[in-house]
Amino acid sequence: MNRKRIALLTGLTILMTAAVNTTNPLRNALKNDAEAARIKTNLKPNSKYPDIANKLDLTSMEQYSSVHLFMNVTLKDFYVKESTIDNYGQYHLLLAPIKTSDQYFLVVTKSKAAIKKGHKITVQGFLNGKTKIDDTQLNAGINSKYSNKKVVSILADNIEI
Known part of the structure; x- marks a missing residue:
């Protein structure tokens, strides 16, 4: 793979990981359970x-x-x-x-x-x-x-x- 493709895949991986971590429904569910x-x-x-x-x-x-x-x-x-x-x-x-x-x-x-x-x-x-x-x-x-x-x-x- 060339450098551009590696950089693109790395950037997409970082963005996807950040998106998953900020919209994690389990994190919100645990907060709701604590307040239940x-x-x-x-x-x-x-x-x-x-x-x-x-x-x-x-x-x-x-x-x-x-x-x-x-x-x-x-x-x-x-x-x-x-x-x-x-x-x-x-x-x-x-x-x-x-x-x-x-x-x-x-x-x-x-x-x-x-x-x-x-x-x-x-x-x-x-x-x-x-x-x-x-x-x-x-x-x-x-x-x-x-x-x-x-x-x-x-x-x-x-x-x-």
């Missing part, structure tokens, strides 16, 4: 956590692919359909926009305050795509009637009970 589940009072939608009702149609989440369900949102006054605690002290919460809804959101988080079935909570966090209620959730204590139900996963940053 702070219990706050009076959570309000803001520019970082817009209200999900203004971004998505909550009556028909099936229309969205998992690719579209990656964003920061606020789930305001969602109804707790199921609330269980696993062996690690983490809450497994199955949330719905209203009591009679069959659109479910799954949150796994730690909380110092008790979160009970039937309560309304507000969650600010990151939508993490679609999933199903699997054996992990059932073993944690989620009612078996929700087995294989489609849910949208959310990583909680802040919770208001």
Whole structure:
């Protein structure tokens, strides 16, 4: 190889390495995990956590692919359909926009305050795509009637009970 080609390849390698290091999603995920589940009072939608009702149609989440369900949102006054605690002290919460809804959101988080079935909570966090209620959730204590139900996963940053 000639010098120009070597210089070009070296420069491209350095640029690609720099781009990968600055946009590393794992670095951001670790930061989010460290901040996860702070219990706050009076959570309000803001520019970082817009209200999900203004971004998505909550009556028909099936229309969205998992690719579209990656964003920061606020789930305001969602109804707790199921609330269980696993062996690690983490809450497994199955949330719905209203009591009679069959659109479910799954949150796994730690909380110092008790979160009970039937309560309304507000969650600010990151939508993490679609999933199903699997054996992990059932073993944690989620009612078996929700087995294989489609849910949208959310990583909680802040919770208001």
